[in-house]
Amino acid sequence: MMLLPVVYHDDYLTYNFGPGHPFIPDRWAALEQLLSIAGVPIEWISPEPASEEILYKVHSREFVDAVKAASDGSDLSYPGQYGLETGDVPIFRGMHEAASIIAGGSLHAGELVAGGRAKRVLQLGGGLHHAMRDRASGFCVYNDLAVLVSGLRDQDLRVAYVDIDVHHGDGVQTIFYDDPDVLTVSLHESGRYLFPGTGSVNEYGRGVAEGTSINVPLIPETRDASYLEVFDSIVPKVVTAFQPDILVVQSGADAHQIDPLAHLSLTTHAYDALFDRLIQLAEYVTGGRIVVTLGGGYAFDSTLRIWSMLAYKLAEEELPEQLPIDWHSKWRTRLDFPAWTAWQDEESGDSEDEHDAVAETNRETVRALQRLIYGPER
Numbered sequence: 001m002m003l004l005p006v007v008y009h010d011d012y013l014t015y016n017f018g019p020g021h022p023f024i025p026d027r028w029a030a031l032e033q034l035l036s037i038a039g040v041p042i043e044w045i046s047p048e049p050a051s052e053e054i055l056y057k058v059h060s061r062e063f064v065d066a067v068k069a070a071s072d073g074s075d076l077s078y079p080g081q082y083g084l085e086t087g088d089v090p091i092f093r094g095m096h097e098a099a100s101i102i103a104g105g106s107l108h109a110g111e112l113v114a115g116g117r118a119k120r121v122l123q124l125g126g127g128l129h130h131a132m133r134d135r136a137s138g139f140c141v142y143n144d145l146a147v148l149v150s151g152l153r154d155q156d157l158r159v160a161y162v163d164i165d166v167h168h169g170d171g172v173q174t175i176f177y178d179d180p181d182v183l184t185v186s187l188h189e190s191g192r193y194l195f196p197g198t199g200s201v202n203e204y205g206r207g208v209a210e211g212t213s214i215n216v217p218l219i220p221e222t223r224d225a226s227y228l229e230v231f232d233s234i235v236p237k238v239v240t241a242f243q244p245d246i247l248v249v250q251s252g253a254d255a256h257q258i259d260p261l262a263h264l265s266l267t268t269h270a271y272d273a274l275f276d277r278l279i280q281l282a283e284y285v286t287g288g289r290i291v292v293t294l295g296g297g298y299a300f301d302s303t304l305r306i307w308s309m310l311a312y313k314l315a316e317e318e319l320p321e322q323l324p325i326d327w328h329s330k331w332r333t334r335l336d337f338p339a340w341t342a343w344q345d346e347e348s349g350d351s352e353d354e355h356d357a358v359a360e361t362n363r364e365t366v367r368a369l370q371r372l373i374y375g376p377e378r
Helices: 010-014 026-038 061-071 095-114 144-153 170-175 224-242 268-285 300-314 325-334 352-374
Strands: 004-007 042-045 120-123 159-163 182-189 213-218 246-250 290-293
Touching: 004 095, 004 300, 010 026, 010 095, 026 300, 026 325, 061 095, 095 120, 095 144, 095 246, 095 290, 120 300, 144 159, 144 170, 144 246, 144 290, 159 224, 170 182, 182 224, 213 224, 213 352, 224 268, 224 352, 246 268, 268 290, 268 300, 290 300, 300 325
Parallel strands: 004 042, 004 120, 120 290, 159 182, 159 246, 182 213, 246 290
Antiparallel strands: none
16 A cells, blocks of 8 residues: 655644634644544655755745744834735744744655655645745745745756646746746636736746746636636646656645635536646656645635545545545534535536636637747647
């Protein structure tokens, strides 16, 4: 039996912005318990925090020092210039340490694959893709994904990064916008409708890295069939052409139809198919080498069902039909639909034909992107 390496530390749960904040670290605790109770074959691996020297590779020294000071309770004259003490990123005690252990977890996940210890690793946390070099943003203090990719680049590895979070992966894109050996691909709800307001088709890389930033902005109410059609039209081709050594995936679950912070309409069935495609893509392009982090996801039960499904896929185990009774009973009061005990959503009774206008708008976006990549003849 193959044991799936999963990087996790209880200190991830200290990454906590407080009551009422949408980013709930209990998601990670509930997910760890779900995978344990369900008996997914896992090798649990505990990481060390990322050192300041590691953080300085993707963040400015001034920003890291500001986070440390705020974390210790010191007053900052203008915390807003660092993206701190905002509605999205309120300051909390121990913030530096909490963000550092998550960054260390993603770094270690990459090291396990790069070093040949494993082909597939799941980081049971992280995905903090909005943090910029010199400021926090969108619930994200340190950009653990950029730390991970930077660590792989230090080993001269070409990295393809695919981001399926409903929000544009702006921080990762920006940090590697000039690096021709990092491909960033983001499928997200269009910035015309959703934070962070970026991720247009024309954000395409700069200088020698032109063509290495690929953005697929989708319109609200995008459903399973359209999303997968768009994915199949773009992602396999650009990743295969790039010929990376390793695939990094940010697996945000917030494009699900019940997520309260966005407007796409995916079901668990889309994620089921999407995870299969990403794993198969890694097998074809990188010899199976793939690192997957978590990401956004703000409806408790859909997020946990999606991420646990991901673990089953990576472990090559069959997904049960029903959630474990013991786990469901423990977390019932936190679930959005406590009477729902199946792992998968019900099949939609809607015809995709009813959403042709949405699908056609998304096809127009794909055609615009293809013209940018391949020339006007497309």
